[in-house]
Amino acid sequence: MPQVISRRVLSADAADVVLNGPDGLLSPRSDIVLEGATGEADLSTAEGVFAAVEGPVEHYRRTVTTELLSDGRVQITERFDYRLAIPVWWVLFTVPFSRALRRGRDWPWWHPPDRFTARQARIVALLATLAVIAGFLGTLLGQTITFARDEFGESKSAAGVALSLIRLSILITVAVAALADRKGRRRTLLYAAFGAILASAATSLVANLATLTAVQAVSRGLSHAMALLIFVFALEEAPAGSRAFVASMLGMAAGLGSGIAVGSVPLADLGATAWRLSFVVALAGLPLVLFAARRLPESQRFEAAQRQPRTKSPTEYRFRLLLLAVTSFAVLLFAAPASQLQNDFLRDERGFSATKITIFTLLTAWTAGPGMLIAGKLADLRGRRVLASIGVSGGALFALWHFTLAGWPMWVLIAVGTFMTATTVPTLGVYRAEMFGTIRRSRSNGLLGIAGVAGSAAGLAAAGIMADAWGYGTAFTILVAGPILVAILVLLFYPETTRRSLEELNPEDA
Incomplete structure (x- = not known):
């Protein structure tokens, strides 16, 4: 002690x-x-x-x-x-x-705006541990698909189709999220975590691209449900004045998991089938899930909501759902292809090896942590809307710029873009939990996932076609309209939710 x-x-x-x-x-x-x-x-x-x-x-x-x-x-x-x-x-x-x-008795700079209870600190820490696993599982496929495609002798277009089909796993995510609104956050989250890990490990055994697509659909659907429930659970337990800070902590934990996935990519240089080893690493998450299962309680807000009769959706529910759905679609219209196609861009257009891709990713992605941490504190102290608008538009513009250059400027631009994009995790992301009542919170986030998947699929398909015809720069210049639209929507229609309780934002929970 x-x-x-x-x-x-x-x-x-x-x-x-x-x-x-x-x-x-x-x-x-x-x-x-x-x-x-x-x-x-x-x-x-x-x-x-x-x-x-x-x-x-x-x-x-x-x-x-x-x-x-x-x-x-x-x-x-x-x-x-x-x-x-x-x-x-x-x-x-x-x-x-x-x-x-x-x-002394002054609040340290690194501390969230609110004092945490022992319960809140314990729950957020356990959920952050699970977020590392979710971040790892959610990143693996994007980092390894180019090597799997080579082993199976498939074309880029076949791999693009596979990635698009895997996005249908959102139906699994929606079903799991809806179950969490009825059966509880804790139990549903833990089952999803076990399933996602086992399905990811099973990916190491697939014989062709079709089987990989099917197995990864299960793993991705469950891992996305994990991420969704971790986020909802944590924000239901967090103090009212520190929800953005907690979101940034979870984002950094997920980023650590993504970094571990990226760090496993050099394994692919060991041989044509060595990319499979990255999926075996997923089994290391099982002890962490068991550890969390013994210590994680149920969400207090969920338990309170279960004691209340279910009511009709409030009048503003549909508007909020539509607003956030448009946001999810438009953001991922650009972000999904910018992320998923980057390794192909670096490999084919810039001649990077697997090891150099890993070095590039690690040296340019580290800025996400400071971006989330700084924005999380500022969003809880100063407000979310302006920060979210600047982050979503600025991050996309810098990412677009990096697709048009080579050499060290490309490295610098994507690092700045990653910093700015990361600020949207605690500023824009918290609205997904804050804008819905407890009995609809998980299901609503699942439905928003459908909008995001639609944006991802549309963006990947459009980016692939346009990149082949006109190049990556032109393709992303057109797609950047999505994040710019979101920046405008945030300023015009999003409410300011800083330091307001979830019950104040959603009177049906009061």
């Missing part, structure tokens, strides 16, 4: 101020941890013991003691004993948390 000990030697008068003055050491803290006193304290004994009333800790005890030195000065010792309620990820937070305790 971590310990933090801070000592200072002061004159008697200065010690009295430090101990008993405003926000003195003998008063309870109210920052990243809300304290309550467990013992009496005065200057004669100069001792206080405090426990956590609220905070991201399973155990917490702060002890303040004093010692009168021979020269008349007073030595004050402040000691913290605590254990974070952050499974798996505690190793990343122990040092900054300890420094924040030692340095």
Whole structure:
């Protein structure tokens, strides 16, 4: 259990101020941890013991003691004993948390705008762990399809058809999402996770492109359901003023999973069939799912909604669903081909090997993490709409630009575009959970997935045809109209949801 000990030697008068003055050491803290006193304290004994009333800790005890030195000065010792309620990820937070305790009562820059309870911290950490798996599974096919196509002797157009058919797996996602609105977030999420991992591992055994398409349809449908339910679950549990921050954390965790998938691509250089090894790696996710299954509770909002009678959809439901559906379609009209066709572009147009593709992706994709982190904090403090509009349009324009250049400018432009696009995860993405009531939240997100798949399929088909005829630059110049439209829609029609509870945004939940 971590310990933090801070000592200072002061004159008697200065010690009295430090101990008993405003926000003195003998008063309870109210920052990243809300304290309550467990013992009496005065200057004669100069001792206080405090426990956590609220905070991201399973155990917490702060002890303040004093010692009168021979020269008349007073030595004050402040000691913290605590254990974070952050499974798996505690190793990343122990040092900054300890420094924040030692340095005083100001909120540290890295902390979300709200104080988290132990339950909230535990749930978000477990869901972030599952998000790593979802990010890995969702990235594998896009990184390996070009090598699978070579082994099976298939054309680019055949691979494009396969990718389009796999997008029909959204029907699986919608069915799983609808089930989560009736049976619960936790159980449905865990079943989807197990199924997605096993189907992904089974991909390593396929004999042809048709079988790969069928097996990956199952895996992708379940992994997308995983990602959807992780997002919904987490935002239902997050504090009202930190939902965008939580979305950025989940996005970074999923990005880590994507990075692991990208990092496995060099395995394909080992031989014509070595791309299959990347799918075997998916089995490493099973112990993590079992770990989460033993510790993850059900969503409190879902449990509350289950006790209420089901009502008709509110009047604004259809408008919100249509607005977000158009957004999903238009964003993915550009983003899906920009992502899926990039490896083909790098391999065929720029002559990159599998290893060089991996290096390019890792060195240009790292900017997504800072983009999500910065935007998540700003969106919760300043608002979402302007940030979302700038991110979705700017990211697309820089991505378009990189398809027209070669050499180091191409690397720089896509890195900037990735940064800007990543800001939409906590700014634009949170609306998918905030705009719908609890009993319709998962199903609505599934329906939005259909719109996104339609945009992806249309974008991939159009980009493939236009790239063959006119080149990648012209193709993406036409498709960039989608993100530009979204930027306008956000400014004109999206509400500002910062620091508003889900019940305030959806009165049917109140």
